[in-house]
Amino acid sequence: xxxxSEPAVHFPTHLGSTVHNDRYTVLRKLGxxxxxxxxxxxxxxxxxxKYVAAKILTAEATLDIDKGVxxxxxxLKEIAKNAEECDDEGFEHLPILSDSxxxxxxxxxxxxxxxxxxxxxxxxxxxxxVRNILYMVLQALDALHSLDxxxxxxxxxxILFSNTLYSLDNEMENFLAAYPAETDGDSPKSQPIPHRWxxxxxxxxxxxxxxxxxxxxxxxxVILWSDIGPKIDIWAIRCLTFELLVGHWLFDPVDAQPDWxxxxxHLVKMMELTGQKFPxxxxxxxxxxxxxxxxxxxxxxxxxxxxxxxxxxMANYKIPGLxxxxxxxxxxxxxxxxxxxxKERASAKELIExxxxxxxVFSC
Numbered sequence: 001x002x003x004x005s006e007p008a009v010h011f012p013t014h015l016g017s018t019v020h021n022d023r024y025t026v027l028r029k030l031g032x033x034x035x036x037x038x039x040x041x042x043x044x045x046x047x048x049x050k051y052v053a054a055k056i057l058t059a060e061a062t063l064d065i066d067k068g069v070x071x072x073x074x075x076l077k078e079i080a081k082n083a084e085e086c087d088d089e090g091f092e093h094l095p096i097l098s099d100s101x102x103x104x105x106x107x108x109x110x111x112x113x114x115x116x117x118x119x120x121x122x123x124x125x126x127x128x129x130v131r132n133i134l135y136m137v138l139q140a141l142d143a144l145h146s147l148d149x150x151x152x153x154x155x156x157x158x159i160l161f162s163n164t165l166y167s168l169d170n171e172m173e174n175f176l177a178a179y180p181a182e183t184d185g186d187s188p189k190s191q192p193i194p195h196r197w198x199x200x201x202x203x204x205x206x207x208x209x210x211x212x213x214x215x216x217x218x219x220x221x222v223i224l225w226s227d228i229g230p231k232i233d234i235w236a237i238r239c240l241t242f243e244l245l246v247g248h249w250l251f252d253p254v255d256a257q258p259d260w261x262x263x264x265x266h267l268v269k270m271m272e273l274t275g276q277k278f279p280x281x282x283x284x285x286x287x288x289x290x291x292x293x294x295x296x297x298x299x300x301x302x303x304x305x306x307x308x309x310x311x312x313x314m315a316n317y318k319i320p321g322l323x324x325x326x327x328x329x330x331x332x333x334x335x336x337x338x339x340x341x342x343k344e345r346a347s348a349k350e351l352i353e354x355x356x357x358x359x360x361v362f363s364c
Contacts, residue, residue, distance in 0.1 A: 011056045013039060015181050015188055024054060024105065028181035029188040035217065040193070041105065043098075051172050052098055052105040072216045073097075075149055076106065082147060090143025093136045093212045108163045109212060110195040113244075114156035120199035123247030124319050127326045128203040130244040133159065133211055134237070135357050140213040141237075142348040145230040153218045154236035156243065161195045162210040231342045237351065238337035245330055246317040260301040267292060268302045270340075275307055279341045310334055329356040 013019075017026050024041040031038045036057045043050040076097040083091035095106045113133055117125055125133075137159060144151055151158075166172040175193075182189045197209060242250035251269045271277065277297050283289045294300055310331035314322070333356035336346040351357070 011037070011058075013037065013056060013188075015183070018044075019054075020099075024052070027051075027176060029190050030192050031190045040108065043105070048169055050169055051108055051166075053108045054105040072219065075147075075216045075219055075221075078147055078149070079144075082143075086143075088143050088146070090139040090141075090146075093140035093210070094143060095212060095214050095216075107212065108193065109160035109214065110163050110165070111161060111192045112157050113159040113161070113211060116161075116197060116199060117156060117244060117247070120247070122317075122319055124317075124322075125199055125244050126201075126203070126206070127245065127322055127330070129201065129206045129209070130241070131357050132206055132209055133244065134241060135352065136211050137213050137240070138237070138348045138352050138357075141230070141233050142352065144213075144219075145233070145348055148221060148229075149216070149219050150221075150229050151213065151216065151219050151233050153215060154213065154233050154240065156240060158213060158215045159211050159240075160214050161197060162212060163193050163195070164208070164210065165196050166193060230347070231345045234337050234345050234348065234351070238334045241330060241334050241337070242314070245322060245326075246314055246319055248317065250334070264292060264299065264301050268299055268305060271299070272305050272308050273310060273313060274335070274338050274340070276338075276340045282340060332356065 013026050015026055015028065018024060019026070023045050024043055027040045027042055029037060030040050030053060036055050039054045039056065041052055041054045043052055076095065079091065079094050080097040083096050097106045099105045117123060137154070141151065141154070166175045182191060239250050250273070251266055280297065283293060283297060292300060311327050314327045314331060333351070333354050336351060336354065339345040
């Protein structure tokens, strides 16, 4: 983290410069977000496994505790401590902090699952690949939830492939020599580390894929434990599953009618695709309940629902290779994530054991 006085200003890192008493050398920019830039750095204090990803926050992000970026370091320290002490595979799919000072360094990753999905003609990935990715993400969530940490921003952009292509130091050195850092004027360009996977990667090769759930910038800590806490993350899993399998959003609301808006359409799609009504207890705590629902819990502006089975919604996209059996298992898996009543929603540990992820008959 960089603590400065000017808001919304990125730390002026230059290629070849060093940080933390010359321990880390800046090699290239891996990516840039609103609140931070991520850099590939070489740890000059060790002889092996010396390449790390270092995230430098803006002054504004560092100072704004409400955004959760300060707590992120606390969470990374807790994950690193437990990864060392616990024999839990879930920690293999989370970023592991290796050092922290004014810049925090951690595991080096490649590009996102989102980028791979978007590269496919159907904007979807093969079912065997989806199973592997979801399994590892759920392992990561199970590990996080065991520490009472809720991610709250589970999305494909925050699921990164591991750096397996250049995992050895000599491999990384050869790669950097062949593909040196590029600049746009004086500013380094973003150049993430590539991986070997494509949307055409077969089932046998896909078994070697590893991913990690990153970006704990919005993660909160559960103080007064409640099931609804970690199950917020489970709600997000249902969207990932649908999007990965068919290349479209599960709920894609529109604002095309004079009598209702995009929020109304979002609510009606949720009810039509799940066959559920929002529980009275949930509506009782909703600040804008009366804006959308009548006293019986029916939508005011769209009272007539047209139920749609998840199986039909998935089959309508006619994704090559997605069989009827795959669709049936996936739809059942998504329904376990889609329970409006959080008490009925599956946990990460329970979803890991779901037949959709356990089933291997249709993955080859």
